[in-house]
Amino acid sequence: MARPPDGKTAALRAEGALHPHPEAVRDPLFDQQPFFDRRDAVQVKYEMLRRVEIDGAPIATTAEAFGFSRPTFYQAQAAFAQAGLPGLLPQKRGPRGPHKLRADVLAFVLASRVAEGASARVLAARIQERFGLSIHPRSIERAWRRQEKKHR
Numbered sequence: 001m002a003r004p005p006d007g008k009t010a011a012l013r014a015e016g017a018l019h020p021h022p023e024a025v026r027d028p029l030f031d032q033q034p035f036f037d038r039r040d041a042v043q044v045k046y047e048m049l050r051r052v053e054i055d056g057a058p059i060a061t062t063a064e065a066f067g068f069s070r071p072t073f074y075q076a077q078a079a080f081a082q083a084g085l086p087g088l089l090p091q092k093r094g095p096r097g098p099h100k101l102r103a104d105v106l107a108f109v110l111a112s113r114v115a116e117g118a119s120a121r122v123l124a125a126r127i128q129e130r131f132g133l134s135i136h137p138r139s140i141e142r143a144w145r146r147q148e149k150k151h152r
Contacts, residue, residue, distance in 0.1 A: 008039070016090035018041060019038060022067070045068070049076060052077075100134075120141045123137075123140050124140060
């Protein structure tokens with residue numbers, strides 16, 4: 001018989017905070033009290049950091065006991081030092097924005113559009129000549145729309 005869907009697991013999965021290997025969390029804390037949930041990657045990371053920082057436990061064995069690698073421990077430590085608990089929340093993967101449309105290229109695009117009414121296809125060719133960057137015309141059109149939204 002199939003188990004009914006678990007709301008907390010679904011919520012953690014939707015937020016990207018579901019621990020990829022909850023069975024790997026072997027720290028006794030997660031067996032002793034129902035408050036501690038080995039499926040919650042944010043809680044597991046916080047407790048891992050606390051164990052090292054407050055209790056003075058060694059990093060390698062602590063990371064392993066909490067189901068993470070040493071590099072993951074150091075990433076969590078840096079994120080927590082920089083942003084506190086929100087730093088332990090999962091970050092969206094992939095590019096954070098248009099990486100080819102730097103500020104100077106975008107200024108060129110906007111100035112050319114205003115001055116000449118140049119099309120995205122024409123501007124893509126000019127960007128290739130002037131900056132040596134290959135930018136798709138659709139990327140230029142999206143940049144125009146973003147700028148229009150900002151100035152409304």
